[in-house]
Amino acid sequence: MNQPIKVSIIIPVYQVENYLERAVDSVLAQTLQEKEIILVDDGSEDASPQICDRYALEYPDLIHVIHKENEGLGLARNTGVRAAKGEYIAFLDSDDTVEPEMYEEMYQKAVEQDFDIVMCDVKILYVDENRTSTVSTYPHEQIDLSDYIANGNNITYSVNKLFRRAIWEENQYEKMLFEDISLIPSLITRYPRIGYIPKPFYHYYRRANTISTSLVGNMVDIIQAFRNFIDTSDQDYRDEVIYCVAKQLYWNMTQSRILFQADFIDLLKEYQKDFLLNSYIAHDEKIRRILDFLKEEILPDQIICVHFGRPLPTEFLEELQTNFPKTRLIDADERYFAQEELPENVHQAWDEGYLAYVEEYCALKILCEEGGIVLTPEMHTNLQFKKLRLHTIFFGLKTKKS
Secondary structure, eight states: OOOOOOEEEEEEESSOTTTHHHHHHHHHTOSOOSEEEEEEEESOOSSHHHHHHHHHHHSTTTEEEEEEOOOOHHHHHHHHHHHOOSSEEEEOOTTOEEOTTHHHHHHHHHHHTTOSEEEEEEEEEETTTTEEEEEOSOSSSSOOHHHHHHHOSOTTOSTTEEEEGGGGGTOOOOSSTTHHHHHHHHHHHHOOOEEEEEEEEEEEEEOTTOTTTSOOGGGGHHHHHHHHHHHHSOGGGHHHHHHHHHHHHHHIIIIIOGGGHHHHHHHHHHTHHHHHTOHHHHTOTTGGGGGGGGGOOOOOSEEEEEOSSSOOOHHHHHHHHHHOTTSEEEEEOGGGGTTOOOOHHHHHHHHTTOHHHHHHHHHHHHHHHHOOEEOOTTOOOOGGGGGGGGSOOOOOOOOTTO
16 A cells, blocks of 8 residues: 655756756655655756656656656646645755755644644855855744744745645746745745744755846846735735835845846836835835835836838847847837828928938837837847836927927
């Protein structure tokens, strides 16, 4: 008779041939016997799929492999959850490791005290700097949830937590870059039976040039992640949630992701009342500085491109999608202005083939009406271009009355 599975450990796998064995071996070394390991190959193109299959052959009753097309970390975790049979669910990133006692101790605590979630501390290994640090999740073993949301650590991590299976029958990750921030803190507010073991069971190997530390256009997903955190959390903890977000915004806006400062200002203004009236922020001199950004005027997050007599180059569109995936493109060709009442001199220039003059006028017209940044089809863009949203520029068009 098969033993009941107490914990399902889900390991999403993508391009980690150099680290995968270390991660899997750390789970195989767990003192908890009643477990299963689910390796979700998310379309890896290196040797990772073969490594997964080798483990499955060697441990057929313990390790299960799922091969799927690449969809990202969150959806790979969802796939693993659907296949899981354990009472509790755990996630391990495939380039990290765990201490041998982690899942046994966390499971015992969950069962003995009927917890929905059990957390532990995190040891961070800075690979490029050859140093380590331990981040304590909370100062006390007994969790005061309001205080933890406002002042605790590791709240956004999926990997230092053990989750009751039923949680994942009601929730799932989104397809986005910051899926943890979007979901996990909200779960903390909605499943308040939370336990904590103050031991650094989880080892997080932090490297430069990972997806979460590289500057890519999809990093703007962090704005939606914070929005989801605020909107889906239990409203009984609204003040604590806003303060938690404010602390993370402060770090992102002043140290980590300054390039996206205008996007963060958009978020601040969207929830302006919450931030201004928050008592935690009011009493925190450092975090209160983010309120100064509410005074900043920024350009709308849209790009204006007027092009007559020629299509937009494929390269132009690809660069916009890569660098500004959430930005609105105002794609204005002849059809855009077909019903417009343009000045006589513009019509005359149009008829005579002076399209550069017409395009410039039309671009400035849209700019004045809707705001944004004007690009021509010949321009190339990268993420540094986002800084222009912080510079409010106004153009005046001369009319008969002026």
